[in-house]
Amino acid sequence: MRGGPDLRLIAAHELRLAWRDLHAMLTARRRWKTRIVVFWLTLAIAFAHLVAWCIIEPASRDGLVLDRAVLVPLGGSLVLTFAVMLSQAIEQVTRVFYARGDLDLLLSSPVDAGAVSAVRIGAIALTSGGMMMLAAAAFINVMAALNGVSWLAAYLVLPALSMASTALAVLVACFLFGAFGARRTRLIAQIVAAVIGAAFIVGVNLAAVLSMQGYSRVRFFRSDGVMALAPGESSLFWWPVRALAGETAPLLTVIVAGTLMLAGVIVFMHRRFASIVLAASAASRMQRGTGGRRHRFAVDNPTRTLRQKEWLLLLRDPWLVSQSLMQIFYLIPPAAILWTQFGSGGNPGILVVPVLVMATGQLAGGLAWLTVSGEDAPDLIASAPLAPGRILRAKVEAVAGAVGLVALPVIILLAVHSPHSAAVALVTVMIACAAATAIQLWFRGQARRSHFRHRQTTSRIAALCEAGVTISLAGAGGLWAFGSLLALLPALLAAGIMLMAWRLGPGGDTGCRMYRAAGRGVPARRFAPA
Known part of the structure; x- marks a missing residue:
């Protein structure tokens, strides 16, 4: 077969896969009627345009002139967009190398390997650019409506940036393979992707904090120091x-x-590209030798053993770094706020507590999904000499321990500055962690750990409830740290969302009864769904 027919054949195959993935993302892999999907999509699009209008309309009342006051914030937003695209592209290129799917079959077929590689690289650029255009579509449309149709050119700029970021991602991935080898590149590439994705936004927030501009990126971009360093308009x-x-x-x-x-x-x-795929395939199948070490067998507490097993699986998860490291990076600006305001009379908890609750809540939800729904050996765990409630408690304790390892340093630093804010942060973080874990228990299902990136598509209700509870608790924590009784309003909203999730979740009552049954030796069949 020649390159031209091969290219068309593989491109058609990739388009079918892309359409299948998009359909699965929109319908959560369930049989929904078309009008229901269209209704919710229309509602989401209308809400996005309303938010974009509220943000852009005040700045466009007197007309938008491309002077330095406009160029600097737009340029910063564009750099942020490119950094996110580059981060996603590096992660996707690395995932293609190791989580190949049907790539082994294609490379072993008579199809030209160059055509396969070219189409896969192009698919990464198309996916990255398409997702970014979907995210920015409302803002582009509102800008065009308020300031002229020429702003629709952004629909051409974003694909161009996506192509450039994909090209750089392939070069970075190839360099990492040459420098560190196939075995280490997967971890290093995820760290590089997370650093690139979070570096600009964290760096801007950090610079805003250190320059006493607060936590606002817009105020920082429009500050006198940034304006003085910015190039001329021409x-x-x-x-x-x-x-x-x-x-x-x-x-x-x-x-x-x-x-x-x-x-x-x-x-x-x-x-x-093709040779790296083969090298990654060989490296992923190689088993690490024992190195002459002797393993001692000892009888330990079963609950502790299960808890250590969950921690070990989290450490070994090949794709957890790229999904969770960015959330940890977002805690750097709050830590900088504590450092800069140490000894002052201000209350940094108003800013630190909401960010900490948001980050730990999202992290707890992801880890809970991995430990509960992403269990690769449920039958083996069910046959362990433990009551179902004790197994569930060990998994919850493993999640809480991992989240505490991230949150406690910030809380301790906050306690040195403001014990009241630290107590508020500790309570709200614990509640957010428990709420996210409970939602995952109520909506749990059986899935592979490799599907961690798409965990939100398994249950739209669970994803929305988790996000709503986390945001509500973040607001409640910030208002509580400020000392306002208005904190009761978002707290009650979070409680209402949790009640709704418990009523809608197919395993809500089952999960609660299993946890209460810990240590009582209740057989597992009693909690089996009907």
Whole structure:
């Protein structure tokens, strides 16, 4: 077979897979009627446009002129977008190397390996750009409605940035393979992706905190120091921003540059791409030797053994780093707030507590999904000499221990500055962790750990309830740290969401009874669903 037919064949195959994944994401892998899906999509699109209108309309009342006051915030947002694209592309390229799916079958077939590599690289660029356009579509449409249709050129700029970020991601992945080998690259690439994705937003927030601009990125971008360091309005540095506004020369330059970067990487690196896939395949199947170590067998507490097993699986999870490390990075600016305000009369808990609750709540939900729904050996665990409630308690304790390892340093630092805020943070973090874990117990199902990235698609209700409870508790914690009785309102909202999740969850009552039965030796069949 020749390259042309191979390219069309593989491209059609990738389009079918992309459509299947999109359909599964929208329907949560269930049989929904088309009108129901369309109704909820329309509602989400309308809400997104309403939010975009409320943000953009005040700044557009007197007309939008591309002066330095507008170029700097837009440029910062564009750099943030590119950093997120590059982070996602590095993670996706690495995932293609190791979690290949049907790639082994394609490379062993008579299809040209170069065509397979070219299509896979192009698919990464298409996926990254498509997701970013969906996220920014409401803001682009509102900008075009308020400031002219030329802003619709952003729909051309984002794919160009996606092509450029994918090209850089392939180069970074190939460099890591050459420098560190196939065995270490998976972990290092995830760390690099998380650092790139969080570096700009965390760096800007950190700079805003250190420059006493608070926690607002917009205020930092418009500060006198940033404005003084920014290039002039006629500088080529602002061409990507001017391309968003539809200026012809910058728009053509950005599109051509992104296309040439991706085409060059595909032409010169597609053979290297295929060889790396084979090397990663061999490395992932190699078993680590014992190295002459002798393992001592000892009888230990079964609950402690199960808890240690969960921690060991979390440490060994190959893709957990890229999904959770970014949430940990977001705790750096709150720690900087505590450091800069140490000894002052302010109350940093108003900003620190909500961010800490949001980060730990999301982390607890992800870890709870891995330990409960992502159990790879449920039959083996069920046959252990433990009551179901004790097994469940060990899993919950494993999640709480992992979250506490992240949250306690920030809480201790906060306690040195404000014991009241530290107590509020401790209580709200514990409640957020318990709430996220309970929701995962009520909506638990059986899934593979490799599906961790798509855990939100298994139950839309669980994902919405988890997000709503975390946001409500974050607001309650911030108001409580401020000393306002208004904290009761978001707290009651969180309680209402939890009650709704308990009533809607298929395993709500079952999970509670299993946990209360810990230590009583209740057989597992008593809690089996009807």
